[in-house]
Amino acid sequence: MKKHTYIFVLVLFSTLFACRKDHSVQLSFTGTYGDSPMVLYKENKMADNKTMHISLSEFFLSDIKLVDDQGTEHLLSEASFVSFKNSTDESKAKKAVQVLTKVVDPNKYMRLKFGIGVKPSLNSKKPEDFPANSPLREMGFHWPSWKSFIFTKTEGQIDGNADGTPNVGYVYHTGGDTVYQEITLDISGLSFSDNQLDIQLNLDHKKALNPGGQAFDILKNPVIHTAAGLETLIAYSKSFGKAIEIK
């Protein structure tokens, strides 16, 4: 009888522990162009009525942290990479890109903090300094002449001859410690559901490329990757940050 009791208690505890689910946070990103999903190569209108498409939208995030109601910061990731490379049609573009899932304490979280780009302490290194599975080994995102990672890449084509068809390539790349910016978003309205805190962010490419309803003059300056485009690079970095919101 005693033996049976031990077995019963053991089975009961095993079952209880097996059923216990850790609290976790899931961070994901969607991309839009205004009210529509951002579909690669789909034609969009700039605020100045020029037709354009986006063929690439990728960027780094650094020091993704949750801030709880006591003001304590909880680091989720030092570096993450977000790519909309699978947004090749509308249904795929509606699906959120998973950035991270991490076990966290079941606190009340008030704010989400992150940097856009690669934080200076990591940006001083080179891709080969990081482990093979690090997001900072993403190919094509380090630029020797800047001595910096490329923080964000937005590329595509824009209508250059006013016939309504994009035909001139544009390359908007940002990088360098001076344009690294930290963003804080209010998530106090979010709560755990089934032990998961689901934080979905959205990057509105229309806002990024048309800050305050004013289009960047892409045709005048189609390549912001160089010292010659520094002024636009800084302006685009700022508008990029403002284009990220809690969904």
Added chain:
Amino acid sequence: MCFTALLLVSSCGDDNELKEIPFKPTAYEITGTEVLGQVNVPNDNPMTVEGIRLGQHLFYDKILSKDKSISCSSCHKPEKAFTDGKAVSLGVNNAPGTRSSMSLVNLAYNNNGFFWNGRSPSLEEQAIHPIEEVAEFNNSWSTIEARLREHEHYPTLFRKAFGIDSKKEISRDLATKALAQFQRAITSFDSKFDRVLAGTDVFNDKELLGYELFYEINLLEVKDAQCGHCHSDKLFTTNKYFNNGLQKFDSINGFQHKGRFLVTNVPFDEGKFRTPTLRNITLTAPYMHDGRLKTLEDVIEHYNSGGHPAKNLDPNLVPLKLTQDEKDALIAFLHTLTDTSYLKNPLLIDPFK
């Protein structure tokens, strides 16, 4: 009863005929990680000297082709950075293929698909296909497994590499693992460019100008030749897929060479191909996926033109307006990426010579 027992004993003996051969694999560290970064090797295929040696023998042995006329090395010659100097490679009976042989250097650092369109996710999986392609080895793996099992030396090499007890265990999976190990061992990181970065060599003026053009260094005085966007980092490739403006076409679905589209089925991936490394580029002519450009001068002219317009043309391709001196400087810089020191590695050269 006695006959059955005899059969069993006899068959047990056959199943262990290799067991007396020592199996003591020696771990092999991929070289170049201090320059190129760490690499991920599949957990189920760790690098060993014995595994590479088996792969080396398979790579250089004509036994893999249907009529035993060609080997992997027929299209991947070590002195040409493991390419063959042809626009498209030739298979058994000189059957013409459709693609130019790709360089095999630094494949250990590629995690974004193999072949020009990236259709194979791993080197192990990639090694399956040339055997079965009609325009390559035109053979079957069952034939090869039988040949290897009956061979005088291969059972021993497989035993030493993978610890098999019996010839019967020689399989496609083990052969492709060995070939993958051999290919991962081919590294190149000791070019003049590397020595300049390490501070033990210096560029001459022309090479320096080419370097600055390549990476838009010193932009206020030197143009941006846009090379470094796709041929970036120390591997001189992103291993990503681009339309580099080679093909004229009528519509986005009209590319003669479909490229990446055949893998993803995404219309805008038509005409995109994997960016090859520029390391040892002076050894790998002719150029592009179909070898249409014979010389580096032709390649520079192509990029200087900006390529054929297309909705999916990579936006980094723009007319460059390079002068002849600038073109010459770029080519001089590309010459600094040559490094054949891998030929000194006895595990990488032809073991039958």
